[in-house]
Amino acid sequence: MATVQPFLSPRVRQLEASRIREVANAGLGRPDVLAFWFGESDSPTPAAIGEAASASLAQGETFYSHNLGLPSLREAIADYTTQLHQPLGAAPVTSDRVAVTSGGVNGLMLAVQALVEPGDEVLAVTPVWPNLTAQPRIMGARLRTFGLTVEAGAWQLDVEALCAAITPQTRLLILNAPNNPTGWTLTRAAQAAILARCRATGTWILADEVYERLYYESLPCAPSFLDVADAQDRLVVVQSFSKSFLMTGWRLGWLVMPAELTEVMGKLIEFNTSCAPVFVQRAGLAALAEAQTLVPAVVQHLRHCRDTLVPLLREIPGVETQAAAGGMYAFLRVAGHDDGVAMAKRLVAEAGLGLAPGEAFAPEAAGWLRWCFASRDPARLVEGVARLRGWLQR
Amino acid sequence: MATVQPFLSPRVRQLEASRIREVANAGLGRPDVLAFWFGESDSPTPAAIGEAASASLAQGETFYSHNLGLPSLREAIADYTTQLHQPLGAAPVTSDRVAVTSGGVNGLMLAVQALVEPGDEVLAVTPVWPNLTAQPRIMGARLRTFGLTVEAGAWQLDVEALCAAITPQTRLLILNAPNNPTGWTLTRAAQAAILARCRATGTWILADEVYERLYYESLPCAPSFLDVADAQDRLVVVQSFSKSFLMTGWRLGWLVMPAELTEVMGKLIEFNTSCAPVFVQRAGLAALAEAQTLVPAVVQHLRHCRDTLVPLLREIPGVETQAAAGGMYAFLRVAGHDDGVAMAKRLVAEAGLGLAPGEAFAPEAAGWLRWCFASRDPARLVEGVARLRGWLQR
Numbered sequence: 001m002a003t004v005q006p007f008l009s010p011r012v013r014q015l016e017a018s019r020i021r022e023v024a025n026a027g028l029g030r031p032d033v034l035a036f037w038f039g040e041s042d043s044p045t046p047a048a049i050g051e052a053a054s055a056s057l058a059q060g061e062t063f064y065s066h067n068l069g070l071p072s073l074r075e076a077i078a079d080y081t082t083q084l085h086q087p088l089g090a091a092p093v094t095s096d097r098v099a100v101t102s103g104g105v106n107g108l109m110l111a112v113q114a115l116v117e118p119g120d121e122v123l124a125v126t127p128v129w130p131n132l133t134a135q136p137r138i139m140g141a142r143l144r145t146f147g148l149t150v151e152a153g154a155w156q157l158d159v160e161a162l163c164a165a166i167t168p169q170t171r172l173l174i175l176n177a178p179n180n181p182t183g184w185t186l187t188r189a190a191q192a193a194i195l196a197r198c199r200a201t202g203t204w205i206l207a208d209e210v211y212e213r214l215y216y217e218s219l220p221c222a223p224s225f226l227d228v229a230d231a232q233d234r235l236v237v238v239q240s241f242s243k244s245f246l247m248t249g250w251r252l253g254w255l256v257m258p259a260e261l262t263e264v265m266g267k268l269i270e271f272n273t274s275c276a277p278v279f280v281q282r283a284g285l286a287a288l289a290e291a292q293t294l295v296p297a298v299v300q301h302l303r304h305c306r307d308t309l310v311p312l313l314r315e316i317p318g319v320e321t322q323a324a325a326g327g328m329y330a331f332l333r334v335a336g337h338d339d340g341v342a343m344a345k346r347l348v349a350e351a352g353l354g355l356a357p358g359e360a361f362a363p364e365a366a367g368w369l370r371w372c373f374a375s376r377d378p379a380r381l382v383e384g385v386a387r388l389r390g391w392l393q394r
Numbered sequence: 395m396a397t398v399q400p401f402l403s404p405r406v407r408q409l410e411a412s413r414i415r416e417v418a419n420a421g422l423g424r425p426d427v428l429a430f431w432f433g434e435s436d437s438p439t440p441a442a443i444g445e446a447a448s449a450s451l452a453q454g455e456t457f458y459s460h461n462l463g464l465p466s467l468r469e470a471i472a473d474y475t476t477q478l479h480q481p482l483g484a485a486p487v488t489s490d491r492v493a494v495t496s497g498g499v500n501g502l503m504l505a506v507q508a509l510v511e512p513g514d515e516v517l518a519v520t521p522v523w524p525n526l527t528a529q530p531r532i533m534g535a536r537l538r539t540f541g542l543t544v545e546a547g548a549w550q551l552d553v554e555a556l557c558a559a560i561t562p563q564t565r566l567l568i569l570n571a572p573n574n575p576t577g578w579t580l581t582r583a584a585q586a587a588i589l590a591r592c593r594a595t596g597t598w599i600l601a602d603e604v605y606e607r608l609y610y611e612s613l614p615c616a617p618s619f620l621d622v623a624d625a626q627d628r629l630v631v632v633q634s635f636s637k638s639f640l641m642t643g644w645r646l647g648w649l650v651m652p653a654e655l656t657e658v659m660g661k662l663i664e665f666n667t668s669c670a671p672v673f674v675q676r677a678g679l680a681a682l683a684e685a686q687t688l689v690p691a692v693v694q695h696l697r698h699c700r701d702t703l704v705p706l707l708r709e710i711p712g713v714e715t716q717a718a719a720g721g722m723y724a725f726l727r728v729a730g731h732d733d734g735v736a737m738a739k740r741l742v743a744e745a746g747l748g749l750a751p752g753e754a755f756a757p758e759a760a761g762w763l764r765w766c767f768a769s770r771d772p773a774r775l776v777e778g779v780a781r782l783r784g785w786l787q788r
Binding site for chain 1: 412447456499510672
């Protein structure tokens with residue numbers, strides 16, 4: 001055979017390795033490292049949620065489930081969403097608009113599979129969790145990015161410029177707000193303007209709102225596209241049990257979409273994972289039943305974490321950062337340090353401090369560092385700041 | 395805006411709804427229907443496996459795991475595979491060739507994402523579980539199919555013709571053996587010939603071998619491509635805990651692949667589901683620890699089911715079927731009935747018997763019916779045959 005096809009396709013070879021993992025690997029086997037690099041609380045899931053799963057297992061609920069999830073969980077999600085968002089202007093969300101997914105990231109991937117053809121133009125607002133830009137690439141889309149801007153440590157969206165960048169060729173707009181890593185949060189006015197533009201161009205909006213409950217302003221949750229959209233709008237909202245319910249390892253999330261899309265989503269779930277395990281869905285039901293006490297406690301603790309960390313960081317000469325309105329990250333840079341990967345690696349090696357480099361999230365975040373403040377013991381955050389300060393003073 | 399993009403893309407609109415689900419829906423709310431349409435045993439998972447998951451939950455193992463799975467589970471899978479296949483000629487499988495997936499179907503989807511570019515040619519041997527042909531379509535591939543042939547109820551592969559159909563343009567060959575729905579199983583000689591051809595053309599082989607343990611000949615498992623291939627061959631083998639360990643609802647499987655592919659697979663897992671839950675992986679470890687007693691008991695029972703069902707079916711005038719060497723299905727047709735969907739719907743409505751129509755698996759299986767014989771109580775199979783016989787005699 002004269003020519004043989006390449007072992008790996010170019011599309012897959014070009015998938016970037018995680019820059020976070022690259023830094024974390026530098027700390028492997030170093031129990032002395034204070035790690036704040038991953039987007040995960042160090043608190044385990046509340047016991048009642050795990051017990052619901054164990055009870056389901058003991059009852060032998062070990063069979064396939066509906067592709068779209070247990071009807072009872074879809075109902076509970078619809079009720080939870082309606083109770084949260086109807087007071088903020090949203091139409092009631094009915095269960096025929098809900099699909100249960102194997103985590104938020106799985107929901108995002110399903111949405112991209114459903115909406116994007118190879119060659120389609122996808123526009124993503126960055127910096128952003130790298131999975132959101134990798135997924136359209138995997139599906140063969142042409143990815144464009146639109147960068148936030150930063151002023152005095154606060155990240156902002158030029159709404160008018162974004163709307164101008166959305167054209168009839170833009171099949172899908174991807175946004176994540178409250179934003180990982182910057183903490184940037186969309187305003188209601190910005191959402192309305194973006195929605196109006198996307199209605200005009202026929203562009204779908206994929207809104208990753210998994211941090212909506214981790215919101216530190218007066219409302220019970222961050223502004224959602226659900227609050228401004230109709231039930232028929234080209235909008236898919238991605239949610240997850242991971243952050244608000246301390247359930248990262250469970251791989252359970254959901255989508256809210258136009259009812260017309262739900263049947264297709266069920267097929268795609270069949271072809272991707274078939275379903276979420278029933279006993280995991282029972283845990284989700286238990287979590288939602290506890291939402292009114294559980295989530296505010298999580299948010300109160302995270303607010304305390306944020307308000308412990310950020311003022312200490314801002315006291316360090318040369319550090320630029322702002323308290324984020326939402327999410328669970330401080331995003332910072334230090335004057336004179338322009339290479340986030342190099343700095344993060346040095347912090348691991350020389351200070352025992354584990355942060356994620358901004359380069360993981362977008363070129364425009366080069367030199368920045370992401371610090372996950374979801375720490376069960378806030379003293380870890382204080383000690384982490386001391387290590388950063390000590391390292392900078394060397 | 396003069397023209398707006400379509401709400402759904404053509405690629406997704408063309409995804410077929412499940413013909414099995416179409417028939418099953420006809421039996422919704424009919425508890426009197428004896429259902430054999432889904433590919434699932436009605437036995438719950440053995441208790442010790444569920445208890446391992448509950449113990450993990452009680453210990454607070456509710457955090458993210460490595461993308462590729464727990465190192466201990468990857469090692470256990472590698473050991474299990476080596477113990478099973480080294481005596482049959484396979485090279486030892488090392489854990490750097492193993493990725494843990496969220497079920498067999500998720501492993502299949504990940505493999506297609508890793509190997510297929512939009513526009514690539516994919517060749518699938520049919521009849522086959524429809525997910526295997528849907529996945530390349532979702533990824534924008536050009537799908538060709540190669541049909542098995544049937545003689546006196548036994549399905550067979552024309553190996554020479556298949557090899558001729560594999561060309562240097564064929565990026566990926568997809569096979570499922572033991573086969574769902576036909577029970578057809580590849581011989582060692584056929585595997586060797588196909589592998590030789592794919593080596594010459596540079597074609598990847600995606601081998602869905604999830605039924606390998608459900609094998610009723612003398613060997614402990616069906617012939618595997620692992621037995622004839624080198625560790626570096628362009629081969630991805632998909633496995634699952636679902637069938638051999640009665641764990642359908644757990645969504646846990648694995649891939650064996652060339653070590654050179656593993657890093658890419660880890661990235662794709664990150665972008666699809668991030669990881670399988672740790673407590674589910676602990677259940678997988680418990681299952682493998684029990685494999686030597688558990689799997690033979692499952693197989694012995696299924697053999698009894700097969701040997702209960704198939705002779706009774708063959709006694710019915712006009713019924714054409716053969717005892718399958720592997721899998722958990724009887725595949726049959728009845729003289730004078732050429733439309734499997736119509737017949738299956740009538741069987742539900744008029745006889746209270748739930749079978750899957752052959753049309754779900756390929757056009758060449760039109761008129762056939764799939765009967766899952768994984769029944770805890772074989773008397774259900776006997777009663778099902780009585781219903782079929784009674785219906786045909788009306």
